[in-house]
Amino acid sequence: MSIELITVLMFGSLMILLGLGLPVAFSCGTVGVIFTAILQGPSAINIIPTRVFGLMVNYLLAAIPLFIFMANILERSGLIADIYEMVYQWMGHLKGGVATATVAACTMLAAMVGVIGASEVTMGLIALPEMLKRKYDKFLACGAILAGGTLGILIPPSVMLIVYGMVDNSSIGQLYGGAFLPGFLLATLFIIYITIRCYINPKMGPPIPKEERLPLSRRVRLLFPILPAGILIFLVLGTIFIGIAAPTEAAGVGAAGAIIISIIQGRLKLKGIIEAAENTLKSAAMVLWTMFGANIFVALYVMVGGGQFVTNLLIGSGLNRWVILWIMQFILILLGCFIDWVGIIMLTIPIFGPIIRQLGFDPIWFGVLFAVNLQMSFLSPPFGYALFYLKGVAPPEVSTTDIWKSAIPFLGLQFTGLVLCMIFPDIILIVPKLFYRG
Secondary structure, three states, X not given: OOHHHXXXXXXXXXXXXXXXXXXXXXXXXXXXXXXXXXXXXXXXXXXXXXXXXXXXXXXXXXXHHHHHHHHHHHXXXXXXXXXXXXXXXXXXXXXXXXXXXXXXHHHHHHHHHOOOHHHHHHHHHHHHHHHHHOOOOHHHHHHHHHHHHHHHHOOOOOHHHHHHHHHHOOOHHHHHHHHHHHHHHXXXXXXXXXXXXXXXXXXXXXXXXXXXXXXXXXXXXXXXXXXXXXXXXXXXXXXXXXXXXXXXXXXXXXXXXXXXXXXXOOOOOHHHHHHHHHHHHHHHHHXXXXXXXXXXXXXXXXXXOHHHHHHHHHHOOOOOHHHHHHHHHHHHHHHHOOOOHHHHHHHXXXXXXXXXXXXXXXXXXXXXXXXXXXXXXXXXXXXXXXXXXXXXXXXXXXXXXXXXXXXXXHHHHHHHHHHHHHHOOHHHHHHHHHHHOO
């Protein structure tokens, strides 16, 4: 059977199963097992458990549930509400200030939690009703929460970059360093857009009334509750950057520190710890099962020559390396509309990674570009996770169509950020060069 036919049959079967509603993990795993039996013989199926087990015992995998657990503990400690109240009082006097405060709060949360669910849901419960009550444009209000929440998957301690680093065999510390400036660049683009829109049309985002603004002394006091968690995150990421601790060790310290801080502040009960553990189990299981299923699929495809086929197809086409890079980016954008980020990483990086190196691009630069690109997948209809997170907590007057429409301008801003990171590579590379390359 030719590699061209194998490619059509394997990816066609995968698309059919996904279209029928089977989760990515089991779609990939099913296709992988069946085609292993067809192409390599029934006895070859015995290899599959060995390959999955090899991935299961990877030491870095433990960092994923630990960072997710830390995020759940910080969420239940009331930290998100504290952060929002603080930036709300510091920025709410501006036109569009409540929406700007929402993006700023999400940016701060992104540097603490590494996942988007906590930010999207909590901000949907806290900030969205506040903005609607103040007669904010509902599309601007929803868009600010959607876009701000997606920063959690890019700004360290991003779980996505841990998975990417494992699959591509790249330094997670360098990926973390490279993701900082792009994350804050995107946050800045969101804030500039909101501010310009609200200054052009003040009715879209009126400032909070003077009587609701706190004096400077009380605003300064709002900083104190979030300082311990901020110091903890600084220490966790700092140990990774300077090489004192591996991501797994740092995640363990972060999870333990989050529990200790929350208990000392009197904000966490046993019930909260149990709920955090349950949510961690669900989230981590989704990520890990997808990794295992996609690993089976990709391992077979690469084994039968699929990786070399795609490499020859792209590099042998004679196209400029930047054109090939853009083709990859558009493939990722398309996949992001239908497949979750874990599946996209597992399906594409074993193939794209070697091509990027052959083309002479910096793999750390491409890894962060990849993460910036996949941010769009969370806002891309019809299956963008952030859209469903927000709809689940939005008031009845905010329809699904409203949420989809609100995402469009921010998708454009995310794409603008992607282009800027491609045109100016030092946006990504300056921090890794500073910490790791002298």
